Amino acid sequence: MVKDGEKLIVRTPEQFKEIQNIEVLTEHRVTRIDSEEKRMEVIDLKESYTRHLSFDKIVIATGARSRRLHLPGSNGNNVFALKSVQDGYDIRTFVDEKKPKRAIILGAGYISLEMCEAFIERGLETWIMYRGELPASNLDPEISEMISKEIQDKGVQFVSNCHVASFTTDAAGNVTRVESDQGSYPTDLVLVALGVVPNVELAQQTGVSLGNTGAVRVDPCQRTNFRDVFAGGDCCESFHLVSGEPVYAPLGDIANKQGRVAGENAAGGDTTFYGIVGSLAFKVFDLEVALTGLSTKVATAHGFDVETQIIQHQSRVGYMPGSKPMTVKLVFDRKTGRLLGGQMIGKEGVARRINTLAVALHQGMGVDEIARLDFAYAPPFSPTFDPILIAAEQASKKVLKR
Amino acid sequence: MVKDGEKLIVRTPEQFKEIQNIEVLTEHRVTRIDSEEKRMEVIDLKESYTRHLSFDKIVIATGARSRRLHLPGSNGNNVFALKSVQDGYDIRTFVDEKKPKRAIILGAGYISLEMCEAFIERGLETWIMYRGELPASNLDPEISEMISKEIQDKGVQFVSNCHVASFTTDAAGNVTRVESDQGSYPTDLVLVALGVVPNVELAQQTGVSLGNTGAVRVDPCQRTNFRDVFAGGDCCESFHLVSGEPVYAPLGDIANKQGRVAGENAAGGDTTFYGIVGSLAFKVFDLEVALTGLSTKVATAHGFDVETQIIQHQSRVGYMPGSKPMTVKLVFDRKTGRLLGGQMIGKEGVARRINTLAVALHQGMGVDEIARLDFAYAPPFSPTFDPILIAAEQASKKVLKR
Numbered sequence: 001m002v003k004d005g006e007k008l009i010v011r012t013p014e015q016f017k018e019i020q021n022i023e024v025l026t027e028h029r030v031t032r033i034d035s036e037e038k039r040m041e042v043i044d045l046k047e048s049y050t051r052h053l054s055f056d057k058i059v060i061a062t063g064a065r066s067r068r069l070h071l072p073g074s075n076g077n078n079v080f081a082l083k084s085v086q087d088g089y090d091i092r093t094f095v096d097e098k099k100p101k102r103a104i105i106l107g108a109g110y111i112s113l114e115m116c117e118a119f120i121e122r123g124l125e126t127w128i129m130y131r132g133e134l135p136a137s138n139l140d141p142e143i144s145e146m147i148s149k150e151i152q153d154k155g156v157q158f159v160s161n162c163h164v165a166s167f168t169t170d171a172a173g174n175v176t177r178v179e180s181d182q183g184s185y186p187t188d189l190v191l192v193a194l195g196v197v198p199n200v201e202l203a204q205q206t207g208v209s210l211g212n213t214g215a216v217r218v219d220p221c222q223r224t225n226f227r228d229v230f231a232g233g234d235c236c237e238s239f240h241l242v243s244g245e246p247v248y249a250p251l252g253d254i255a256n257k258q259g260r261v262a263g264e265n266a267a268g269g270d271t272t273f274y275g276i277v278g279s280l281a282f283k284v285f286d287l288e289v290a291l292t293g294l295s296t297k298v299a300t301a302h303g304f305d306v307e308t309q310i311i312q313h314q315s316r317v318g319y320m321p322g323s324k325p326m327t328v329k330l331v332f333d334r335k336t337g338r339l340l341g342g343q344m345i346g347k348e349g350v351a352r353r354i355n356t357l358a359v360a361l362h363q364g365m366g367v368d369e370i371a372r373l374d375f376a377y378a379p380p381f382s383p384t385f386d387p388i389l390i391a392a393e394q395a396s397k398k399v400l401k402r
Numbered sequence: 403m404v405k406d407g408e409k410l411i412v413r414t415p416e417q418f419k420e421i422q423n424i425e426v427l428t429e430h431r432v433t434r435i436d437s438e439e440k441r442m443e444v445i446d447l448k449e450s451y452t453r454h455l456s457f458d459k460i461v462i463a464t465g466a467r468s469r470r471l472h473l474p475g476s477n478g479n480n481v482f483a484l485k486s487v488q489d490g491y492d493i494r495t496f497v498d499e500k501k502p503k504r505a506i507i508l509g510a511g512y513i514s515l516e517m518c519e520a521f522i523e524r525g526l527e528t529w530i531m532y533r534g535e536l537p538a539s540n541l542d543p544e545i546s547e548m549i550s551k552e553i554q555d556k557g558v559q560f561v562s563n564c565h566v567a568s569f570t571t572d573a574a575g576n577v578t579r580v581e582s583d584q585g586s587y588p589t590d591l592v593l594v595a596l597g598v599v600p601n602v603e604l605a606q607q608t609g610v611s612l613g614n615t616g617a618v619r620v621d622p623c624q625r626t627n628f629r630d631v632f633a634g635g636d637c638c639e640s641f642h643l644v645s646g647e648p649v650y651a652p653l654g655d656i657a658n659k660q661g662r663v664a665g666e667n668a669a670g671g672d673t674t675f676y677g678i679v680g681s682l683a684f685k686v687f688d689l690e691v692a693l694t695g696l697s698t699k700v701a702t703a704h705g706f707d708v709e710t711q712i713i714q715h716q717s718r719v720g721y722m723p724g725s726k727p728m729t730v731k732l733v734f735d736r737k738t739g740r741l742l743g744g745q746m747i748g749k750e751g752v753a754r755r756i757n758t759l760a761v762a763l764h765q766g767m768g769v770d771e772i773a774r775l776d777f778a779y780a781p782p783f784s785p786t787f788d789p790i791l792i793a794a795e796q797a798s799k800k801v802l803k804r
Contacts, residue, residue: 007721241776253779253786274774281778290778319409351783352754358777359761372676374643375760376683376692377655381753384655 008085033206035226057228057266060203064196064234064250073167076175079190082111095122100188104178107193108135113284115191116156127157140296140329142310143343147284154285196250198235211237213248220272222262232262239275242293242340242361243302249276277361281351290354293341293361296331307334309395313387315349317379324348328391337366337399356388367395410487435608437628459630459668462605466598466636466652475569478577481592484513497524502590506580508566509595510537515686517593518558529559529587542698542731544712545745549686556687598652600637613639615650622674624664634664641677644695644742644763645704651678679763683753692756695743695763698733709736711797715789717751719781726750730793739768739801758790769797
């Protein structure tokens with residue numbers, strides 16, 4: 001746990017000025033960009049006046065916002081989202097001061113899973129209400145089932161196939177019950193964790209094109225349909241190297257990489273963001289979960305002839321203290337053997353193992369090639385054959401011989 | 403620490419018989435193989451008689467033995483090597499029963515480094531005497547220096563540039579002093595950890611060709627120069643995919659893979675051992691050390707135009723508790739940018755990170771391609787940019803533009 005929230009702030013406006021001579025205007029809202037005239041209209045929110053600024057190149061990095069519910073009572077005082085550091089402070093302050101006994105989290109993605117751990121640690125009775133069957137639904141069901149078991153073992157109540165209809169509020173404006181098609185649930189706090197939506201309103205108003213995902217469409221230079229307008233981060237799409245299609249993947253490291261490319265090119269450089277393979281990792285109670293590439297469902301939807309292989313193995317040599325069971329699932333093309341995705345779950349050694357599969361995806365490797373990789377073996381860190389090699393070896397037997 | 407030595411035995415002769423109907427003849431020595439007549443001469447050491455066995459195919463898997471010193475006193479009662487489980491028992495029994503106060507280890511490779519930790523843990527004053535300047539000399543000096551500092555911080559005395567001349571023994575046949583060009587050192591126990599040599603005598607006597615490394619030469623099917631004679635494991639060479647030359651790499655996982663290929667092909671199969679990239683990892687006190695590919699020295703000796711990049715970074719996001727400093731060094735070709743090797747050292751997250759570089763070596767990737775990889779990012783497991791990505795990004799700036 002990070003005790004001091006200040007540590008989460010990488011650089012303040014003052015440091016930007018001091019270190020790089022970059023002026024950061026906070027509490028300013030850009031209301032209009034004229035990409036022909038290269039001028040923009042900005043409202044100084046503190047002083048309440050409008051100014052105009054001109055530019056040579058512009059980078060739209062408007063980010064994303066939490067998806068909100070528009071249901072009766074959904075703007076109650078005790079309804080929170082978690083996107084910004086301030087959101088985090090707000091939730092912590094509420095928990096510290098109001099001492100809620102119960103929390104309901106709507107949604108079952110990464111934020112939900114990370115926050116249910118935080119609530120349980122603070123002693124709250126914690127419910128997750130989710131419209132689907134299993135949490136972390138971008139993973140394959142076998143993996144999601146293990147996550148479901150873990151959170152329930154740790155005391156979280158998981159209400160599946162649940163559609164929220166409304167919130168009952170008291171006189172003070174606090175939600176006291178969540179009403180759903182699965183029943184009525186009393187609560188002292190609601191966290192809406194239904195993912196994020198890209199902030200594209202300014203881009204749209206400027207005439208910048210959006211992709212099918214609803215986020216800003218960019219080329220590999222992070223350029224929009226206007227020559228001098230770039231975009232980067234959670235407001236725009238990324239190119240998925242496995243599916244060959246743009247996706248909306250609002251993740252910190254991707255935003256960071258896109259921002260560097262957009263900035264460098266806006267400043268006259270010539271660099272490229274090659275795309276992503278969809279690698280990510282998270283921790284939920286005692287489990288590490290990691291995935292890269294496409295899940296079975298997504299790969300199938302993209303028209304691949306999908307085959308999978310799932311294995312159970314150990315994180316270290318069996319006789320080593322600290323060795324823990326882990327599960328590896330590979331998704332691959334039945335005809336060519338090309339790896340399409342990988343998922344792993346276990347109590348240790350998962351998050352840092354997934355990246356070998358990320359490299360394999362970047363390189364378009366087949367499961368037979370993965371099975372032959374020379375990995376470092378040492379009993380404190382891995383079994384003689386790494387779980388990934390074992391999964392790949394077994395997977396390669398399912399590839400159709402040509 | 404593994405308390406029960408029995409756990410180290412993967413399968414007993416009885417289990418081989420029971421599970422796979424494989425007859426294991428222990429205490430039998432093969433003294434002659436006639437590869438034309440397909441017969442061999444075997445001495446039953448227990449019953450002391452010679453028998454002859456015929457074969458269709460044979461796999462030579464004679465392994466390796468510890469390199470011995472042939473110096474006055476070097477066969478003293480308290481002089482040990484560490485190769486077999488029995489060697490381990492012998493050392494433990496000696497330490498338990500004779501309660502030595504001081505131990506001297508000759509050599510500074512992995513076995514030396516792992517054993518000095520065991521001796522310090524048992525309370526022995528521990529010296530390492532080594533002919534070179536720094537321990538683990540197959541790593542680059544910057545990495546070896548950190549290992550040197552770690553072992554000395556933990557109480558090990560490291561005597562560098564030291565050539566042992568003789569051993570002084572007492573009336574009971576125990577070595578009491580090690581005499582060297584760096585002085586005379588009293589001791590109660592000597593561990594000779596100078597690496598291993600392949601057991602090739604039987605192969606040579608059979609007419610099997612050895613490679614330049616002195617180990618048995620094999621093709622990718624693990625076949626020797628005789629059609630029906632295969633070899634696998636620590637007695638034979640491996641093909642190094644980065645240097646393109648055979649090497650002697652007696653490591654457990656490689657032996658295991660070669661043995662499977664040799665066995666499958668001897669039984670009529672058609673499979674291939676593609677080769678190695680030289681990945682390995684070990685633990686020395688609180689440090690994890692890992693390498694893959696070629697060191698600067700070896701890459702230079704192979705005629706590559708070598709450039710390197712070394713960086714210091716963190717194992718996790720800096721604000722996360724448990725984040726530890728780590729060092730990454732990349733070795734690459736100055737003209738093409740092709741990765742030639744990688745080395746990492748740190749207190750956590752090292753051993754399991756090296757394998758991404760192993761994949762890159764298998765695929766012949768350039769440092770610029772590595773810098774673009776989409777790795778899983780989560781604060782408990784990695785910084786926003788993985789240390790490998792940062793090292794590769796900086797390395798790519800040193801590649802000559804064409």
